[in-house]
Amino acid sequence: MTDKEQKQRLHKKKMEKLKSSVDSSIAAANAERGVSILLTGNGKGKSSSAFGMVIRTLGYSLRAGVVQFIKGEQLSGEELYIRDRCPEVTFYQIGTGFTWDTQDRSGDISAAIRTWKEAAKMLGDPSYNLVVLDELTYMLSFKYLDEGEVIKALTNRPKGQSVIVTGRGGGSALIDWADTVSDIKDVKHAYNSGIKARKGVDY
């Protein structure tokens, strides 16, 4: 047997083993229902990942709704895109700036509660296949919303509906609730090397 054949044989064996392990996990997972996902941590990629899943959902002509609990000073690329090209997506955004810009606790609380009502409507409507609650975690960590009430609505949603919650510092109740939790670690960020936030990437 030549070196190349030997390498090919070893590769095939390794890949067969990997495939059989992946296949058995897939076979074991057979419950058909919507999944609950928490994307947390300090690293880049939480909201963009949620928007990527909106696109996946639309790819199958399924229905998606997005509620954003924090609003930046300028329109973001995903907002512009959804407004201009995805009229079928229900998009609701809190009508106030970043909480560290407003510095007004009672105003923030009313805005959070008003926005939560829109989220709760989607969580009660089985026609939504995917609901994204972008930056919801802050509303809980700032105690703008009641955690128990939020977890209850998330848990009692229609069986076929998937939900994605994003934001830093999702507490233990959200972690317990979610089927899938990704903790996005900030290994490094362009910011810290003096590179400006980039249109189309950061916002």
Place this chain on the structure above:
Amino acid sequence: MTDKEQKQRLHKKKMEKLKSSVDSSIAAANAERGVSILLTGNGKGKSSSAFGMVIRTLGYSLRAGVVQFIKGEQLSGEELYIRDRCPEVTFYQIGTGFTWDTQDRSGDISAAIRTWKEAAKMLGDPSYNLVVLDELTYMLSFKYLDEGEVIKALTNRPKGQSVIVTGRGGGSALIDWADTVSDIKDVKHAYNSGIKARKGVDY
């Protein structure tokens, strides 16, 4: 001062501090150039995040290209979406299944090299504002592509172009190259509680 006023005052102080710290990081970051991003780790959210940034880019009518180095057995939601609704996005996909399905090392290598050529074209073309190299890391860890050559093309790309590389196990050369690195930790996954992969969320 009432309890409520006291709480409001403390909140305002905390938020002012947070805002001033965020503002000074933003002010320090002033280099205008494309960013390089590595999304790695075992958790869910790497490719979907890259697709979210494609949408952000399109939101500003900027140009995006996507090269996928691994192909699943079925069409994914993002593929369907981009094919049907974003004809302006250049989309190239390796013409072979998952490497653990093909189990053919030399066939995989030719496919990887052919696909890399398409990626290299985009990395040499300043009309692309964003280039996504989805699952590229595997091509390096399996040694299907030459790491030195890949890093060189990534580094020498046009100044205004941003690049996102996704996949588990990006090695140290990729980590050194990237301006931003997010390591997506798999805290838990629906899979392991027996929930089937979900259309619109997982693919």
